[in-house]
Amino acid sequence: MNPFRRVLTWAVVRLGGLRVIRVIANVFELKTGKNGHLGFPFIKRRRRHGVQILVYHRVNDEKDLIFPGIPTKAFAEQMEYVAEHYTVCSLSETVQRIQSEDLPAELLTITFDDGYRDNYENAFPILTRLGLPATIFLATDAIDSGRTLWHDRVFHALRESRASALEKFGDKGQTYPLNTPAERRHALAQVLKFLWSLEDRDKCLWIERLFQELRVGDSVSREGLMLSWDDIRAMSEHRISFGAHTVTHPILSKIPPRRVRQEILESKEIIEANLKTQVKHFAYPVGRREDFTDAVKKQLRDAAFDCAVTTIFGSNDSQQDLFELRRATPWDEDVDSFALRLSYFKFVSC
Ligand SMILES: [Zn+2]
Structure with a gap:
């Protein structure tokens, strides 16, 4: 972040601006028309609250220049902030609350995609210390196999x-x-x-x-990049639950229906066999609007999933399609920007 924005963010938060923005986001929302454009007078009184679902991938201090994870210290600060200021609930509870239209202000759910081992090494101890639940979506082919997605x-x-x-x-x-x-x-x-x-x-x-x-060798095997079943079982003893994210991480709108079915069912069955518990949650690989179809959603319902998460930006109110749950990626590392952005997300979505 550039130094000017960092100082501005710091000043807004320290001078009580964050509290004001949180109150505004809880009481008002942006007024948008059917076409998605802003409508005068731009804000309106909030009619209902929505749950925000965060999506993380990697948490580590490797400083990878190609696919950087969030540093462990930054992740810890973000989790300490949400533990103090939000009601953090599991994805199962979020689904129940959406169904029963019981969504208080500042409800939040934490998710991770793919199943990287640093989720166990670095994120899990922080989540456990703070008593926070989270859901990790596993692409099962890479779990405990040394194979890479x-x-x-x-x-x-x-x-x-x-x-x-x-x-x-x-x-x-x-x-x-x-x-x-x-x-x-x-x-x-x-x-x-x-x-x-x-x-x-x-x-x-x-x-x-x-x-x-x-001119790079094609045999890419990175032992220890992804979670093992022992890691997964250890986390499942605590407040970490697991969802399916296909077997090989294909974009589901780009493969034939028969393979969609196989990717969905096989990943579900593998996790259930290893954890001896039912898997009810699914995350679409890549997860943009164009990466899944109504036919894919139907296949998930037929396979007895009760929700699916996307990477489409936004919050989820009681009207939200449970097979198109919105999520947001908190890219900001410093906790002040993270806190401001969470309230901003809420203000501009629902
Ligand atoms: Zn993924």
Whole structure:
């Protein structure tokens, strides 16, 4: 964050601005019309509250330049803030509260996607110390196997390559320089955007091509990157629950219905067999509006899931479709910005 914004944020919080913003967000909401545009006089009295669901991926101090996790200390400060100022409830309780229209102000749920081992090493002790519940969504193929999910292979290629550029890549044949960490992150963002747009078979072919172009060995095995079943069982003894996130993390709108069914059911069955408990929650891989369909939602209902979370930004009020729950990623590391942004999220969503 630039120093000016950091000082401004610090001053707003220290001078009581955060308290004012929290009160405003709890009493008022943005007034938007059916087309989503702001309507005069821009704010209106809040009619109902919504639950905010946070999504994290990695929590560590590795300072990875390609796919950085949130530092452990920053995560601890964020969790201390929500423990003090929010009612933090499990995803199961959130679903029940949405169904029974019992949503108090400042309700919050914590989730993690994919199942990285640092969730156990770094996040779990903090959550346990504070008595906070959380849900971790597992892509089961990578759990306890040493295998890596496809996006981790893409991160690996861009992290390890010694090439100075990725030449003529994607449908527009673009060239991306790779001389600085910022250039590599830009290339990664563009490569992911392209891969997300492809049917699954084409995506796999382009990932192979990426490894060839970047002259990186294709055997990506990172022992210890993902959780083991022992880690998962240990956490499940506490307030950590687990949801399904498919087997191989495909984009469900880009694979045939038969494979959707297999990815959904198999991941559910594997977790249930290992934990001896029913799995009721699902997270769509990538999770944008275009990454799942009504047919996918129906398959989840048929498989006895009771909710599915997206990465579509927003809060969830009692009208929210339980198979399209909104989430927000708290990118801010410093706790003042995190606190302000949480209240801002609430003000601009529901
Ligand atoms: Zn994921």
